[in-house]
Amino acid sequence: MTFTLSPGALAPGARIGILGGGQLGRMLALAAAGLGLRTHVFAPEADSPAFDVCAERTNAAYEDEDALAAFGASVDVVTYEFENVPARTAALLSDLCLVRPSPAALAACQDRLVEKEFLAGLGIPVAAYMRVDDAGAMARAVAQLGRPSILKTRRFGYDGKGQALVREGGDLAVIFRSLGGAPAILESVVPFSTEISVVAARGAPGAFVAYDVCENWHENHILKFTRAPARVAPETAAEAIELARAIADALDYVGVLTVEMFVVDPPRGSAGPQTLRVNEIAPRVHNSGHWTLGGAQTSQFEQHVRAIVGWPLGGALRQGAEVEMENLIGEEVFGFEQYLREPGSSLQLYGKAEARPGRKMGHVTRVAPAKPA
Amino acid sequence: MTFTLSPGALAPGARIGILGGGQLGRMLALAAAGLGLRTHVFAPEADSPAFDVCAERTNAAYEDEDALAAFGASVDVVTYEFENVPARTAALLSDLCLVRPSPAALAACQDRLVEKEFLAGLGIPVAAYMRVDDAGAMARAVAQLGRPSILKTRRFGYDGKGQALVREGGDLAVIFRSLGGAPAILESVVPFSTEISVVAARGAPGAFVAYDVCENWHENHILKFTRAPARVAPETAAEAIELARAIADALDYVGVLTVEMFVVDPPRGSAGPQTLRVNEIAPRVHNSGHWTLGGAQTSQFEQHVRAIVGWPLGGALRQGAEVEMENLIGEEVFGFEQYLREPGSSLQLYGKAEARPGRKMGHVTRVAPAKPA
Numbered sequence: 024m025t026f027t028l029s030p031g032a033l034a035p036g037a038r039i040g041i042l043g044g045g046q047l048g049r050m051l052a053l054a055a056a057g058l059g060l061r062t063h064v065f066a067p068e069a070d071s072p073a074f075d076v077c078a079e080r081t082n083a084a085y086e087d088e089d090a091l092a093a094f095g096a097s098v099d100v101v102t103y104e105f106e107n108v109p110a111r112t113a114a115l116l117s118d119l120c121l122v123r124p125s126p127a128a129l130a131a132c133q134d135r136l137v138e139k140e141f142l143a144g145l146g147i148p149v150a151a152y153m154r155v156d157d158a159g160a161m162a163r164a165v166a167q168l169g170r171p172s173i174l175k176t177r178r179f180g181y182d183g184k185g186q187a188l189v190r191e192g193g194d195l196a197v198i199f200r201s202l203g204g205a206p207a208i209l210e211s212v213v214p215f216s217t218e219i220s221v222v223a224a225r226g227a228p229g230a231f232v233a234y235d236v237c238e239n240w241h242e243n244h245i246l247k248f249t250r251a252p253a254r255v256a257p258e259t260a261a262e263a264i265e266l267a268r269a270i271a272d273a274l275d276y277v278g279v280l281t282v283e284m285f286v287v288d289p290p291r292g293s294a295g296p297q298t299l300r301v302n303e304i305a306p307r308v309h310n311s312g313h314w315t316l317g318g319a320q321t322s323q324f325e326q327h328v329r330a331i332v333g334w335p336l337g338g339a340l341r342q343g344a345e346v347e348m349e350n351l352i353g354e355e356v357f358g359f360e361q362y363l364r365e366p367g368s369s370l371q372l373y374g375k376a377e378a379r380p381g382r383k384m385g386h387v388t389r390v391a392p393a394k395p396a
Numbered sequence: 397m398t399f400t401l402s403p404g405a406l407a408p409g410a411r412i413g414i415l416g417g418g419q420l421g422r423m424l425a426l427a428a429a430g431l432g433l434r435t436h437v438f439a440p441e442a443d444s445p446a447f448d449v450c451a452e453r454t455n456a457a458y459e460d461e462d463a464l465a466a467f468g469a470s471v472d473v474v475t476y477e478f479e480n481v482p483a484r485t486a487a488l489l490s491d492l493c494l495v496r497p498s499p500a501a502l503a504a505c506q507d508r509l510v511e512k513e514f515l516a517g518l519g520i521p522v523a524a525y526m527r528v529d530d531a532g533a534m535a536r537a538v539a540q541l542g543r544p545s546i547l548k549t550r551r552f553g554y555d556g557k558g559q560a561l562v563r564e565g566g567d568l569a570v571i572f573r574s575l576g577g578a579p580a581i582l583e584s585v586v587p588f589s590t591e592i593s594v595v596a597a598r599g600a601p602g603a604f605v606a607y608d609v610c611e612n613w614h615e616n617h618i619l620k621f622t623r624a625p626a627r628v629a630p631e632t633a634a635e636a637i638e639l640a641r642a643i644a645d646a647l648d649y650v651g652v653l654t655v656e657m658f659v660v661d662p663p664r665g666s667a668g669p670q671t672l673r674v675n676e677i678a679p680r681v682h683n684s685g686h687w688t689l690g691g692a693q694t695s696q697f698e699q700h701v702r703a704i705v706g707w708p709l710g711g712a713l714r715q716g717a718e719v720e721m722e723n724l725i726g727e728e729v730f731g732f733e734q735y736l737r738e739p740g741s742s743l744q745l746y747g748k749a750e751a752r753p754g755r756k757m758g759h760v761t762r763v764a765p766a767k768p769a
Binding site: 025028035036052056057058061062074076077078338356357358359364367369371373374375 | 398399400401402405408409422425426430431432433434435447448449450451694702707708710711713715727730732733736737739740742743744745746748749751758766
């Protein structure tokens with residue numbers, strides 16, 4: 024006798040390779056372990072938090088082809104905790120094992136221009152944008168889109184890094200140079216009322232499961248709070264999930280993906296509906312999905328693991344009337360004991376040695392009990 | 397700035413040593429990782445499931461004093477997943493680091509005779525028992541306690557191993573020899589209606605938190621199902637928790653402990669209360685507490701970790717109207733996909749390579765939604 028498996032599914036004991044050793048890789052590895060799967064973490068930083076919870080570890084650069092070859096040969100499927108995996112790394116691993124989500128899905132989300140063109144091609148609403156390769160293009164883009172607008176590098180941006188606001192009176196050449204002159208796009212500023220995300224999973228046979236749409240608050244460009252469900256109109260939430268589904272289907276996506284969107288309210292006095300603009304796609308588990316760990320039937324981490332090994336997706340129902348996730352950033356972690364004392368809260372710490380400013384050190388999830396009927 | 401800590405508490409990043417590398421050690425290591433703690437697993441079996449989820453591993457015998465010395469020096473606190481840690485191992489580690497629960501608590505639970513005398517000394521009801529060191533003592537004990545009764549080795553029994561039923565007509569010398577002539581006790585058979593456990597935690601400053609009393613069903617002497625809450629009278633449940641608290645206090649216990657008890661109904665037609673007999677104490681997390689992982693605010697694994705590092709204990713409230721845990725034993729694990737498909741269920745697999753008969757391979761936890769008010 025052996026395991027009864029759906030077509031294409033890996034068996035318990037299968038080996039999952041994870042590119043990236045931060046808190047997302049760590050929580051993916053913990054979820055995989057809960058399902059009896061073995062993990063091999065590949066990361067360039069010697070003190071990667073995910074190294075402490077995996078069966079095998081490789082500490083090497085993403086460009087180290089010998090290390091990648093050995094890594095790819097040691098696992099059944101490779102996934103990643105971040106979208107900036109070099110294209111050549113993903114391609115090289117694809118020759119050795121499954122890579123999920125696919126390198127093509129990764130490529131669509133690595134570059135803001137490619138991503139915007141992909142979304143626009145699907146008819147999905149995005150902020151107005153223009154390509155900015157040099158100071159001349161910058162001047163033309165600002166003339167077209169107006170101010171305020173935002174210059175964003177096409178690649179490697181996160182937590183507000185690689186972005187610059189173009190205000191009235193700002194010197195365009197200075198702003199362009201402030202991002203190192205990297206290839207960029209200029210975007211109009213969307214006058215949004217709420218920033219939301221859809222965290223959803225698509226399984227190998229095309230099954231799609233979305234969590235409740237959640238809303239996000241940032242402090243200093245870093246996510247501070249997420250709340251599920253988002254306080255938006257029910258039709259807006261349903262539309263957001265349909266947009267995420269359309270994106271996942273178009274990418275033939277396998278795994279968890281996160282779509283960040285802006286909610287734009289109708290003009291004051293107008294009875295029109297809220298509208299949505301997709302801001303960006305993260306082809307991975309995401310900080311705005313951390314509330315699902317303890318706050319939903321299946322965490323985003325377990326859901327991603329189920330998807331990439333071809334197992335049935337889990338339930339995504341929210342626990343309780345509402346769930347709040349609070350990031351503990353930098354020195355905020357020093358007060359961790361107070362969170363341990365909150366009834367109904369759960370604390371995750373990421374095992375990082377040093378509480379540097381702006382560094383995500385852990386998070387708290389608060390589940391509010393269901394309201395009495 | 398640094399961490400704000402209660403007196404005696406270890407800081408995040410502290411190193412926990414775990415003696416034993418089975419599924420209990422594995423789930424303890426996963427819980428510790430969720431709290432930002434590092435684990436070092438010490439186990440004699442090279443293919444120990446817990447080795448796949450820890451920061452450091454030592455594969456050595458419990459009698460290997462050099463390995464123990466290195467292990468003890470590498471961690472801040474040592475705990476264990478099983479009670480049969482040799483006394484010398486515990487003593488040696490105590491000289492190097494904190495050992496929690498204490499070697500004295502361990503000693504009280506390793507030997508059925510010592511355990512019964514400890515319980516009787518606290519005035520806690522247990523089955524009638526007599527010490528059996530040889531065939532002569534066996535005959536005297538059976539003459540005293542009658543049949544049916546159960547012969548149990550004083551040490552190393554689990555899942556029905558090290559036990560023999562003394563029926564009418566059974567040859568006493570043969571039964572005594574069937575357990576290898578090991579030092580034993582004879583116990584009367586308790587005519588119980590339900591077998592229950594109390595899983596509870598005592599923190600370093602004496603705080604005590606118990607989960608709901610749960611009831612257990614065995615198949616072939618192996619736990620198959622646990623259900624929380626146990627279907628016993630409320631006074632019976634309250635008394636069970638008070639007995640567990642008295643035991644934990646008397647042992648000056650730190651960590652999670654489990655007390656198995658028999659519930660004896662009053663004679664038919666009598667209006668008297670149910671009574672309890674304590675069967676045994678496990679100085680550790682326990683299979684009958686697995687339902688707390690996903691079925692209570694804080695799992696028994698996280699609760700144990702919080703206790704041994706001196707952190708506040710977590711909430712123990714049950715999620716939902718009732719929670720059921722089903723062990724997947726041997727080849728039962730081959731149908732794991734069906735459990736992944738059950739809405740509201742969560743599956744844990746232990747990462748064991750071979751599904752041998754009687755081997756615990758994983759478990760399923762089913763949380764029934766709270767009933768509408």
